[in-house]
Structures are given as C-alpha cells and as structure tokens.
Amino acid sequence: MKKLLFGLMAALFVALIAGCSSDSESEGNGEEASESKDQTITFGVTPWTSTVPPTEIASLVLEDMGYTVEHTDADVGSVFMGLSRGDIDVFMDSWFPMHKVHLDKFSDSVEDTAVSYPEAETGWVVPKYMEDINSMEDLKGKEDLFDNKMYGIEEGASATKESKEMIEEYGLDIEHVASSEGGMLAQAQRLMSQEEPVIFFGWRPHTMFNKYDIKVLKNDKGFFETSSVHVVTNKDLKENAPEAYEFLSNWSISIDDVEEMIVKIEEEDQDPKEVAREWIESNQDKIDEMTGK
The missing domain is CATH 3.40.190.10 (Periplasmic binding protein-like II)
Incomplete structure (x- = not known):
C-alpha cells in the first residue's frame, strides 16, 4: 500500500513539473510572438x-x-x-x-x-463657374465680388502666413478670414450652393476636389509651389x-x-x-x- 501511495505521489509530482514547464514555454512563446516593446x-x-x-x-x-x-x-x-x-x-x-x-x-x-x-497641388481656389477668374492677377479690382474676403485655415498654419504675404505682394484689398478646415469649407459650400463668388484655400489630397467643381488660381510670384x-x-x-x-x-x-x-x-x-x-x-x-x- 505504501509503495502504491508513493508511486502515485511521484507520478503527480512529475505531472506537476511537466505542467509548469509547459505553461512557462507557452508564456515564453506568447511573449516572443507579440514582440512587445517597452516604447x-x-x-x-x-x-x-x-x-x-x-x-x-x-x-x-x-x-x-x-x-x-x-x-x-x-x-x-x-x-x-x-x-x-x-x-x-x-x-x-x-x-x-x-x-x-x-x-x-x-x-x-x-x-x-x-x-x-x-x-500635391495647393493654393487659392475658386469655383469653375467663375470663368473670368483664373489667376491672382484676375482678382485685382474685383475684390468686392468676394465681399473682400478670402477664407483660409487656422491662424497658426504656414498656409495662412503665405496667404497674407500673397495678399500684400499682389496689393489686394482682401481680408484673410482664418478658420478651421471644417468652418472654411462650410462657408465655401454655402456660397457655392448659391453660385456666389468665393475664394478659399485648397489642397490635394482632399475631398473638396472630388466634391466641388473648383480650380486653383495661377500665380506668377512663386507662392504655393507644388x-x-x-x-x-x-x-x-x-x-x-x-x-x-x-x-x-x-x-x-x-x-x-x-x-x-x-x-x-x-x-x-x-x-x-x-x-x-x-x-x-x-x-x-x-x-x-x-x-x-
């Protein structure tokens, strides 16, 4: 009886050791597979x-x-x-x-x-229904068509700084109205839905070129290079x-x-x-x- 009990205890001990070994190996493999980094x-x-x-x-x-x-x-x-x-x-x-x-x-x-x-193309854009406005030079003397406003993105953006420099370089009587991207597009969409004149900042990649019939205004002073x-x-x-x-x-x-x-x-x-x-x-x-x- 003692021999039988001893044999059972030995068998259980071996099984326990094997199980622990298997668990450790499994955990090790899991860590290796995930390759988790402490960064x-x-x-x-x-x-x-x-x-x-x-x-x-x-x-x-x-x-x-x-x-x-x-x-x-x-x-x-x-x-x-x-x-x-x-x-x-x-x-x-x-x-x-x-x-x-x-x-x-x-x-x-x-x-x-x-x-x-x-x-990636970028610059000032207008709706294509404005057939006579194709370049920055075409805006001179026609600023009142746009209520003397151009709609742009946030104040801290480099595009905003460049837009303001372009207004000064071309001598335009236009105010840059800074907003979020969403705010700018909402205003542009509102005006375009009524086929009103509007200037706003545009760039690719963006859904605006899929959603709206717009064109980028040409300029000959090196602003908004591709x-x-x-x-x-x-x-x-x-x-x-x-x-x-x-x-x-x-x-x-x-x-x-x-x-x-x-x-x-x-x-x-x-x-x-x-x-x-x-x-x-x-x-x-x-x-x-x-x-x-």
Whole structure:
C-alpha cells in the first residue's frame, strides 16, 4: 500500500513539473510572438483631413510591430515645437516647401525622414463657374465680388502666413478670414450652393476636389509651389526606436490612395482605423518592403 501511495505521489509530482514547464514555454512563446516593446511612439496630428489616413496606417503598423502608439492633436506650429522637445516623435503630413521654415527653425532636433508623396497641388481656389477668374492677377479690382474676403485655415498654419504675404505682394484689398478646415469649407459650400463668388484655400489630397467643381488660381510670384508631403521625426527616434525609424524612413503612399481613404472617412463615414487596416491588408507587400521584412 505504501509503495502504491508513493508511486502515485511521484507520478503527480512529475505531472506537476511537466505542467509548469509547459505553461512557462507557452508564456515564453506568447511573449516572443507579440514582440512587445517597452516604447511609446507619439504622432502629431494636425486638424487636416490629409493627416488622418497616413497617421492611422503608420500607427497600426507600429502597433503590429509591438510599439505603443499615442496621438497628440495640435496645429502645425505646435507639432514642430513638440517634435523639437521630444514630446512628439513623428508627423506624417509635413508640406514642403511650405513647412521648411519650421524644419529650419528646429533643424538641430527635427529630421526630414521620408517623402510620403510628391506633387500635391495647393493654393487659392475658386469655383469653375467663375470663368473670368483664373489667376491672382484676375482678382485685382474685383475684390468686392468676394465681399473682400478670402477664407483660409487656422491662424497658426504656414498656409495662412503665405496667404497674407500673397495678399500684400499682389496689393489686394482682401481680408484673410482664418478658420478651421471644417468652418472654411462650410462657408465655401454655402456660397457655392448659391453660385456666389468665393475664394478659399485648397489642397490635394482632399475631398473638396472630388466634391466641388473648383480650380486653383495661377500665380506668377512663386507662392504655393507644388508641394511634396514628407514624414518628419524627432532626431532621437533613430537611436531610441530603430525599427520604427527604419519603417518610417521607407514610408511612401500615393496621393490617389490617400484621397480615396479621405472620401471613405469623410463622405462615407467609415471608421479611420478600419479604412487604414483595409489599406494595409491590400498593400501587405508594400508594408513588408517598408518594414524591411
């Protein structure tokens, strides 16, 4: 009887050891599979529709790589300030040469890391039914048609500064009315629905070029050059999170893809994360190339 009891106890002991070993191995495998990193990557997010798709895609990819991701909402000037201090690590929607002034100011701590997409058109726009207004010169002497107002985005934006400089350079009797992107478009849409004259700030990628029949005014003084959109990062990111930096330094996306996603988010009211995940799943080869897999 004693031998039987001893044998049962020995068997239970072996089973217990094996179970613990199995649990430890399973937990170890789980940790290895997730490759969780004790690092947080913070994205600066401006109040522009063009910022959302690339930020959501990059955030999901970095989360899949094991990073914790946070978003900080701010105007572009504050985003660059945050990048310079290290409070923000990444900004996916920097427009060059428009934002070069910010990069030059913080060149010791902020890096131009990748070109997201080139040839993004930007400038003052009017409805196409204004057939006689095709350039900045055409506005001279006709400012009262527009109630002497041009509608733009927020006060801290580089585009606002450039618009004010353009008003002065062309000698226009026009007031720049700063607002949020949504406020600007609401005012423009209200006037266009009545086929009234209106000038406002426009850029691609944006649903406005899908939704409205508008044109960019030409100018011969070098304002609002065709832009390229860049990824900028805090310079410490390369050392602090090299895998994240490698991915971001290889980042690129087409302007058409961004515009298509903006339509889904803004016009079709789809969830931004779901739209971003759909793009990732449809472009896995490109993601693998950017992450170095």
